Amino acid sequence: MLLYFSLVFLTFTSKVLSFNSYKSLPEDAKLFFTELSFKYGHPAKEYRVVTEDGYILQLFRWPGKSKIPVLLMHGLFSTADSWILRGNTSLPVALVNAGYDVWIGNIRGNKYSRRHSNLNPNKRKFWNFSFHELAVYDLSAIIDTVLDKTGAKKINAMGHSQGNSIFYVLSSTRPEYNEKVNLLIALSPVCYFNNAQPPVNNVLEFIPIFGRITKGFVAEIFGPGLIRVLLENICPIPDLGYFICAENILFPLAGFNKAELGPDFVPVLTTHFPSSSSLKNLLHLAQVYDRKIFAAYDYGPRNVLVYNSTEPPEYDLNKVTMPVVLIAAKNDRLSTLKDVELLRRKLPNVVGELVMEPDKFNHIDYLWGEHTNVYLHPFILSVLEKYS
Numbered sequence: 063m064l065l066y067f068s069l070v071f072l073t074f075t076s077k078v079l080s081f082n083s084y085k086s087l088p089e090d091a092k093l094f095f096t097e098l099s100f101k102y103g104h105p106a107k108e109y110r111v112v113t114e115d116g117y118i119l120q121l122f123r124w125p126g127k128s129k130i131p132v133l134l135m136h137g138l139f140s141t142a143d144s145w146i147l148r149g150n151t152s153l154p155v156a157l158v159n160a161g162y163d164v165w166i167g168n169i170r171g172n173k174y175s176r177r178h179s180n181l182n183p184n185k186r187k188f189w190n191f192s193f194h195e196l197a198v199y200d201l202s203a204i205i206d207t208v209l210d211k212t213g214a215k216k217i218n219a220m221g222h223s224q225g226n227s228i229f230y231v232l233s234s235t236r237p238e239y240n241e242k243v244n245l246l247i248a249l250s251p252v253c254y255f256n257n258a259q260p261p262v263n264n265v266l267e268f269i270p271i272f273g274r275i276t277k278g279f280v281a282e283i284f285g286p287g288l289i290r291v292l293l294e295n296i297c298p299i300p301d302l303g304y305f306i307c308a309e310n311i312l313f314p315l316a317g318f319n320k321a322e323l324g325p326d327f328v329p330v331l332t333t334h335f336p337s338s339s340s341l342k343n344l345l346h347l348a349q350v351y352d353r354k355i356f357a358a359y360d361y362g363p364r365n366v367l368v369y370n371s372t373e374p375p376e377y378d379l380n381k382v383t384m385p386v387v388l389i390a391a392k393n394d395r396l397s398t399l400k401d402v403e404l405l406r407r408k409l410p411n412v413v414g415e416l417v418m419e420p421d422k423f424n425h426i427d428y429l430w431g432e433h434t435n436v437y438l439h440p441f442i443l444s445v446l447e448k449y450s
């Protein structure tokens with residue numbers, strides 16, 4: 063009962079707060095992808111991608127002249143927005159200015175892709191997916207759409223975090239997709255969590271507990287609702303918001319680096335991130351951590367029914383034959399150098415590696431660091447040029 067009243071109270075106060083604080087937010091906090099694109103001088107084209115299993119995804123394009131299109135895939139709880147939140151110093155701006163035809167994907171469940179031909183996102187069934195489906199259905203359909211619309215034979219790709227794990231899952235499950243990727247640049251490669259340190263490992267250990275407690279009434283994480291309203295209202299509060307949201311939530315998980323993510327950026331960030339995904343996706347990640355095996359979703363006793371085997375099948379990284387460039391960072395707590403090393407040893411075709419400088423570069427600086435245009439973009443442009 064007490065919990066119920068606290069929830070009602072919180073919802074009420076946050077509604078009042080949201081009404082008051084919206085006006086004071088910086089402009090970029092209020093803009094959607096196409097509006098941000100327009101503002102920064104590169105109007106976006108929009109495409110609809112329908113997956114084999116009926117999800118409807120929004121795909122954006124900043125057209126350019128390059129023969130090989132470049133596809134950017136965001137990570138967990140993210141959207142196409144995360145690539146352009148730094149405005150004129152964002153990666154897609156650098157790419158399109160260098161002449162590349164830039165495509166920016168959205169996976170099922172995020173705010174641009176909460177649609178399905180017959181499932182309703184307010185129902186549990188819509189959220190019955192993990193990164194396996196994001197790879198096997200969404201990423202494959204997105205790649206095919208880019209190839210179809212451009213007439214190109216291959217794409218160059220970049221994924222951040224889970225946005226590159228899905229390439230490994232897709233190309234090991236459906237190896238024909240290796241032929242469609244000229245090069246994958248993996249920003250903050252994520253595959254294993256064997257070397258996760260606190261609090262990342264604690265979070266990964268808590269996920270299955272959360273799953274058991276909430277079984278039956280939580281399927282979507284960070285959907286429109288209380289948590290989002292709280293984040294959108296607490297994080298922009300001067301000083302206190304930075305202390306809570308950056309110093310006590312983001313940095314412990316991603317790596318501390320105040321120099322690259324200051325207080326002014328937080329209101330822009332937290333209105334766009336996190337976006338929604340499924341609890342099942344988190345559970346799958348927690349299984350990879352717990353089992354120390356990069357394998358399909360573990361359904362327990364139901365594995366026999368789903369896979370005709372008591373154990374879920376492992377993703378065979380030997381089949382990931384596309385050329386991969388791995389870019390990692392010492393201060394990245396979600397993708398530790400040791401875990402990237404485990405991945406590197408299993409991938410058969412790693413053609414380049416970079417450990418980011420400065421040493422404090424963290425998991426989220428790839429997207430949101432204030433000087434990432436200086437630290438990272440020249441390397442990306444040189445690699446793309448070499449492989450185009």
Ligand SMILES: *[C@@H]1O[C@H](CO)[C@@H](O)[C@H](O)[C@H]1NC(C)=O
Nearest residue numbers: 101102103104149150151155
């Ligand atoms: C971004 O760059 C474009 C093109 O150079 C320019 O027209 C625009 O004013 C810049 N926008 C901002 C917000 O700096």
Ligand SMILES: *[C@@H]1O[C@H](CO)[C@@H](O)[C@H](O)[C@H]1NC(C)=O
Nearest residue numbers: 186187190191361364367368
């Ligand atoms: C979720 O998907 C799995 C595998 O695709 C299937 O076996 C299961 O029955 C589905 N569960 C629900 C609740 O739809």
Ligand SMILES: *[C@@H]1O[C@H](CO)[C@@H](O)[C@H](O)[C@H]1NC(C)=O
Nearest residue numbers: 365366367368369370371372
């Ligand atoms: C299930 O696995 C068994 C043993 O590996 C095999 O003999 C059988 O053909 C499989 N059944 C199906 C439907 O794949």
